[in-house]
Amino acid sequence: MDTNEQLIAFCQEALRIPSYSGQEQGVAELMKRKMEEYGFDEVIIDRFGSVLGTINGKRPGKTVLMDGHIDTVDVIDAPQWEHDPFGGEIADGKIYGRGASDMKGSDCAMITAAARFAEKTGRDFAGRVCVSCTVHEERFEGVSSREITRLAKPDLVIIGEATSTTVKRGQRGRAEVVVETEGVSCHSSNPEKGVNAVYAMTAVIDEIRKIVPNEHPLLGKGILELTDIISQPYPGASVVPSLCRATFDRRTLVGEDEAVILGQVNEAIA
Ligand SMILES: [Zn+2]
Structure with missing residues (x-):
């Protein structure tokens, strides 16, 4: 050997x-x-x-x-x-x-x-x-x-994922939550003629960040972390974006299904 x-x-x-x-x-x-x-x-x-x-x-x-x-x-x-x-x-x-x-x-x-x-x-x-x-x-x-x-x-x-050479039991699940905001596109030299989808998204993100994650004694927190954000059109040369999409990485705990995860987000941004 x-x-x-x-x-x-x-x-x-x-x-x-x-x-x-x-x-x-x-x-x-x-x-x-x-x-x-x-x-x-x-x-x-x-x-x-x-x-x-x-x-x-x-x-x-x-x-x-x-x-x-x-x-x-x-x-x-x-x-x-x-x-x-x-x-x-x-x-x-x-x-x-x-x-x-x-x-x-x-x-x-x-x-x-x-x-x-x-x-x-x-x-x-x-x-x-x-x-x-x-x-x-x-x-x-x-x-x-x-x-x-x-x-x-x-x-x-x-x-065999790294756990600082200790034994860890179990693992959180994973979900992706995609949130979209819609605006009205116009030329960026006259932004008052449109609605900027990214500004709407920043307000939504602020609310989502206030969500208090559920906790599990073994698995820790059911975190929800922003991982990417993109506007449309992209690149937006002189255009007020009409769409913004943010993706969140959600680590799920025992019993947290789609209804629980989306319910939390919908409540936060209602
Ligand atoms: Zn890995």
Whole structure:
């Protein structure tokens, strides 16, 4: 079985292959190859491009899935990085790179852990251990992992997202709330002839920000955070915008369905 040095080298290799959402193929192939090298019983790449590896125990039992995503967010501030975002450099005992923490480090560790467990036990355990490396999590969270869940049918799932090396139980859900304001377009040299949709939106945002989020003892706050805003036409050269659209990221708690989420927003802006 591989050593810790080999695990570090594996992580560095994964970091040196850029894998923005939708461009994960190179890293997916690396993960598949490693699983095969480590003797996983079955390794597939599913229809979305996610990797799913399985190690079967000698006895029937439950399926444990260790799940991680292999895409990363973009590097938009490369000059500000002290280390090459795709260098996999080691400094002060840490590996640097885009996605080192979120979450290629964890992906590599989970693959290695599953392989070591299989070797240590001689596969004399009940059930199956699966490891998934999913795509497009940063843009479409949940889509590729749902497909993996359908394929692996796990009884238990361990997600390798960073939690400061502590165990966290459960996770908030996610919803997107889109709010639109309409105005009346006109030439911006005579704005009094129209209605500026963006000004209407700023008032709406002020009210939405006053919403007090529900709280759950384990999951924390059901936050609602503005993530983007755009006006139409865009760019609006000399035109008073007739439409403004704001998107909010809503992290949901147990029992918070569409009616609860939208009810809160509608009440705030009524
Ligand atoms: Zn992540």
